[in-house]
Amino acid sequence: MTKVRVFTNILKANENIAQKNREIFNKNKVYTINLMSSPGSGKTSLLERTIDSLKNELRIAVIEGDLQTTKDAERIEKYNIPVTQINTDGACHLDANMVASVLDSYNFKEIDLFVIENVGNLVCPAGYDLGEEDRVVMVSIPEGDDKPIKYPLIFHNANVLIINKIDLLPYTNFNRLKVKEDALNINPNLKIFEISCQTGEGLENWFIWLKEQVSKKKR
Amino acid sequence: MTKVRVFTNILKANENIAQKNREIFNKNKVYTINLMSSPGSGKTSLLERTIDSLKNELRIAVIEGDLQTTKDAERIEKYNIPVTQINTDGACHLDANMVASVLDSYNFKEIDLFVIENVGNLVCPAGYDLGEEDRVVMVSIPEGDDKPIKYPLIFHNANVLIINKIDLLPYTNFNRLKVKEDALNINPNLKIFEISCQTGEGLENWFIWLKEQVSKKKR
Numbered sequence: 485m486t487k488v489r490v491f492t493n494i495l496k497a498n499e500n501i502a503q504k505n506r507e508i509f510n511k512n513k514v515y516t517i518n519l520m521s522s523p524g525s526g527k528t529s530l531l532e533r534t535i536d537s538l539k540n541e542l543r544i545a546v547i548e549g550d551l552q553t554t555k556d557a558e559r560i561e562k563y564n565i566p567v568t569q570i571n572t573d574g575a576c577h578l579d580a581n582m583v584a585s586v587l588d589s590y591n592f593k594e595i596d597l598f599v600i601e602n603v604g605n606l607v608c609p610a611g612y613d614l615g616e617e618d619r620v621v622m623v624s625i626p627e628g629d630d631k632p633i634k635y636p637l638i639f640h641n642a643n644v645l646i647i648n649k650i651d652l653l654p655y656t657n658f659n660r661l662k663v664k665e666d667a668l669n670i671n672p673n674l675k676i677f678e679i680s681c682q683t684g685e686g687l688e689n690w691f692i693w694l695k696e697q698v699s700k701k702k703r
Numbered sequence: 704m705t706k707v708r709v710f711t712n713i714l715k716a717n718e719n720i721a722q723k724n725r726e727i728f729n730k731n732k733v734y735t736i737n738l739m740s741s742p743g744s745g746k747t748s749l750l751e752r753t754i755d756s757l758k759n760e761l762r763i764a765v766i767e768g769d770l771q772t773t774k775d776a777e778r779i780e781k782y783n784i785p786v787t788q789i790n791t792d793g794a795c796h797l798d799a800n801m802v803a804s805v806l807d808s809y810n811f812k813e814i815d816l817f818v819i820e821n822v823g824n825l826v827c828p829a830g831y832d833l834g835e836e837d838r839v840v841m842v843s844i845p846e847g848d849d850k851p852i853k854y855p856l857i858f859h860n861a862n863v864l865i866i867n868k869i870d871l872l873p874y875t876n877f878n879r880l881k882v883k884e885d886a887l888n889i890n891p892n893l894k895i896f897e898i899s900c901q902t903g904e905g906l907e908n909w910f911i912w913l914k915e916q917v918s919k920k921k922r
Binding site: 522525551556562577603604605608623624625626627628631633634635651687 | 741753822842846850853855879
């Protein structure tokens with residue numbers, strides 16, 4: 485019983501800080517996403533593709549969450565946009581306080597789209613609000629089509645599902661319809677994109693949608 | 704500070720229970736592995752392949768760890784061997800106590816190889832001893848070759864690294880040498896296997912090694 489109470493308190497404290505983060509984003513009309521997936525599904529690749537294609541239309545800034553190393557932040561830094569690496573030092577997800585602790589380093593008046601790339605983990609990040617507007621969960625074809633039923637919470641709590649590496653479909657027995665059906669059973673409001681960061685297929689729809697969200701936020 | 708102390712106590716309590724599990728395995732000369740990876744790297748597929756090939760030579764039993772669903776246990780049950788599904792109900796890894804709570808359902812006098820398949824997660828299972836003899840971490844080609852440097856603890860604490868889905872090498876930019884070099888830098892004692900559960904490539908070496916470990920245990 486104690487254990488549950490501690491965890492509830494942790495989540496409640498997180499929620500309060502997330503709300504403060506959200507106020508900062510809202511006040512500055514910054515559209516913010518929390519990007520989550522297993523290790524290696526392609527979060528950073530999607531970011532690279534997105535920044536490369538939209539950097540002249542949107543002012544983008546990024547938080548990179550990782551256990552250690554600055555590898556992902558280095559990949560993003562090449563595009564010459566504001567990026568901070570949060571190293572969780574072993575912790576399995578970002579929390580609102582970690583995000584809050586680096587927000588001072590951004591000038592949100594000059595940011596349209598703020599992407600928080602979470603630690604690679606399909607379990608733990610699911611329960612932690614960071615103050616984002618939308619939660620984007622990504623799965624990739626080689627991971628198999630059973631991820632929604634096996635890790636339902638993260639799909640339940642997300643707004644957007646991105647299915648990446650569709651270029652690998654011919655070499656696997658991944659069932660596209662099944663994964664979408666299972667995900668929508670868990671969460672009928674999921675907006676779904678099917679993409680390949682390798683070939684670029686499907687990315688245009690993602691870019692269009694992202695620009696729409698940013699312009700809605702500006703109104 | 705409190706937080707750290709609580710966590711240390713949890714790990715210490717886990718260690719004590721793991722030690723009791725280990726005594727049960729040792730007393731019965733059962734060779735036990737803790738199989739860990741990201742979601743979808745191929746843990747259950749490796750198990751299916753292993754059971755299918757070795758079921759006439761070794762008496763195998765399995766624990767399946769998952770957040771929810773009995774999907775993986777159902778896949779193993781088809782081989783008509785003892786299997787228990789542990790549903791962690793949201794918890795991101797197995798611990799020694801969860802394992803201890805199901806050991807009574809096995810007759811270890813009639814088991815040679817006991818496989819504990821952990822929850823799909825490259826972060827949290829790394830710190831929890833379950834009482835196993837060897838820890839096996841699996842990565843798959845499409846996850847990318849940066850996993851050892853980004854998630855070092857699990858590679859540091861493992862004895863064996865399995866690189867799966869090598870049939871997908873031609874369709875990715877995965878650098879085989881880099882991943883092995885990085886993993887061995889973290890842990891020079893890692894025994895490494897490169898396999899494809901799809902084509903069967905490399906599995907024979909894994910089977911031979913596994914049989915050797917079982918027969919060492921029997922001595």
